[in-house]
Structures are given as C-alpha cells and as structure tokens.
Amino acid sequence: GQSLEQPSEVTAVEGAIVQINCTYQTSGFYGLSWYQQHDGGAPTFLSYNALDGLEETGRFSSFLSRSDSYGYLLLQELQMKDSASYFCAVRDRTGSNYQLIWGAGTKLIIKP
Amino acid sequence: DSGVTQTPKHLITATGQRVTLRCSPRSGDLSVYWYQQSLDQGLQFLIQYYNGEERAKGNILERFSAQQFPDLHSELNLSSLELGDSALYFCASSAGANSPLHFGNGTRLTVT
Numbered sequence: 001g002q003s004l005e006q007p008s009e010v011t012a013v014e015g016a017i018v019q020i021n022c023t024y025q026t027s028g029f030y031g032l033s034w035y036q037q038h039d040g041g042a043p044t045f046l047s048y049n050a051l052d053g054l055e056e057t058g059r060f061s062s063f064l065s066r067s068d069s070y071g072y073l074l075l076q077e078l079q080m081k082d083s084a085s086y087f088c089a090v091r092d093r094t095g096s097n098y099q100l101i102w103g104a105g106t107k108l109i110i111k112p
Numbered sequence: 113d114s115g116v117t118q119t120p121k122h123l124i125t126a127t128g129q130r131v132t133l134r135c136s137p138r139s140g141d142l143s144v145y146w147y148q149q150s151l152d153q154g155l156q157f158l159i160q161y162y163n164g165e166e167r168a169k170g171n172i173l174e175r176f177s178a179q180q181f182p183d184l185h186s187e188l189n190l191s192s193l194e195l196g197d198s199a200l201y202f203c204a205s206s207a208g209a210n211s212p213l214h215f216g217n218g219t220r221l222t223v224t
Contacts, residue, residue: 040200043202087154087155100157100213
C-alpha cells in the first residue's frame with residue numbers, strides 16, 4: 001500500500017532548530033513536498049525534493065533519501081510565527097498518472 | 113495571496129440540504145483539486161480535474177460531485193448533507209503534474 005508517516009506533534013523553543021521527519025511507502029515515488037498550514041489558514045508550499053540531498057530556502061531546509069524512503073524538514077532559528085502544522089506529501093507516479101499522497105501532518109508548538 | 117479564489121468563505125446549512133462550493137484557479141493553471149479537512153485533521157483528497165476532465169478520485173462520497181468548466185473554474189456539489197460533512201473544503205490549483213499546489217482560503221461548511 002501507500003502510506004506516509006510523520007510525528008503528530010513536535011515541541012521546540014524559540015530560536016532553536018527542529019527537524020520534522022517523514023517516512024513513506026509508495027510504488028512510484030516521484031518527489032517529496034512540504035506544506036505549512038497555520039490554524040484556520042490555507043496550506044502553503046514550502047519545498048520540493050525529487051533527488052537525494054538537501055534543499056535550502058532561507059531558514060527552512062528539506063532533505064530526501066530515496067534509498068531510505070525518508071525525508072525531513074529542518075527549521076532553524078525558530079520564530080513564534082513558525083507555529084503551524086507541517087504536511088509532507090509524496091508525488092506518486094503510476095504510468096502517466098500522478099497522485100499526491102499526504103501525511104497526517106505534524107503540529108509544531110513553539111515555546112518562548 | 114495564492115491566486116486561487118474560493119467562494120463562499122463560510123456556509124451554514126441544515127442536514128439534508130445541498131450546497132455548491134466554487135473555485136477559480138490561478139491564471140494559467142489547468143489542474144484543480146478539492147480537499148476536505150475536518151477539525152484538527154489532515155487533508156483528505158476528494159477529486160482532481162485537469163482541463164475539464166476528471167483526472168483522479170480520492171475518498172469522495174457518492175453524495176458529492178464536482179466538475180470543471182471550460183473557463184477552468186470548478187464547483188463542488190455536496191448533497192444530502194450530514195453533520196459529519198462539517199469541515200473546511202479547500203480548492204487548490206497547479207500548473208502541471210510536478211508543480212506545487214496553490215490553495216485557496218477554503219470554504220468553512222457548518223451543517224446544523
């Protein structure tokens with residue numbers, strides 16, 4: 001089957017670094033995306049990894065290891081505004097059809 | 113602003129009723145996706161359209177239906193509403209199979 005696993009909740013301190021992990025099981029992996037969603041708001045795209053390695057965008061970085069079916073989102077210099085839910089999503093390809101499979105989300109709680 | 117417009121923002125209706133949610137994708141995006149998000153839950157994929165044709169179907173109930181029109185806007189129809197249908201309904205659009213999803217601000221449906 002196809003599945004994604006990510007922790008339901010992570011707590012960190014303002015100014016610190018936090019890593020949110022995502023492991024996946026799919027038949028036709030094509031890429032891993034991360035989205036951020038504040039309470040009551042719309043999900044917004046953060047990053048996309050199709051190849052192994054680290055992608056950096058400001059304070060946020062995303063990593064992928066296809067051999068381990070694993071990725072993570074790294075948030076540095078945490079700010080209170082980073083308190084949100086973070087979703088990993090795998091793009092799965094079967095033939096000419098692409099499907100986006102979503103994790104259940106990780107709620108990031110930041111303490112001052 | 114994602115460029116995706118959803119109307120209405122809020123909808124309150126009674127059980128057994130029928131409602132229509134509307135979505136205008138970003139200019140140039142051919143794909144439209146519909147998601148349901150219940151309180152403190154993840155994103156449940158309902159259905160995807162690409163240039164007017166149904167491309168993928170998720171856990172969409174038979175009471176729900178959708179379509180994408182020639183001008184690329186989409187409508188999600190929910191009928192015989194039940195209390196459990198109360199949720200945030202998001203529309204997202206993308207330029208292509210590997211492109212990020214851009215979400216609208218959602219329609220909050222409350223069934224009483």
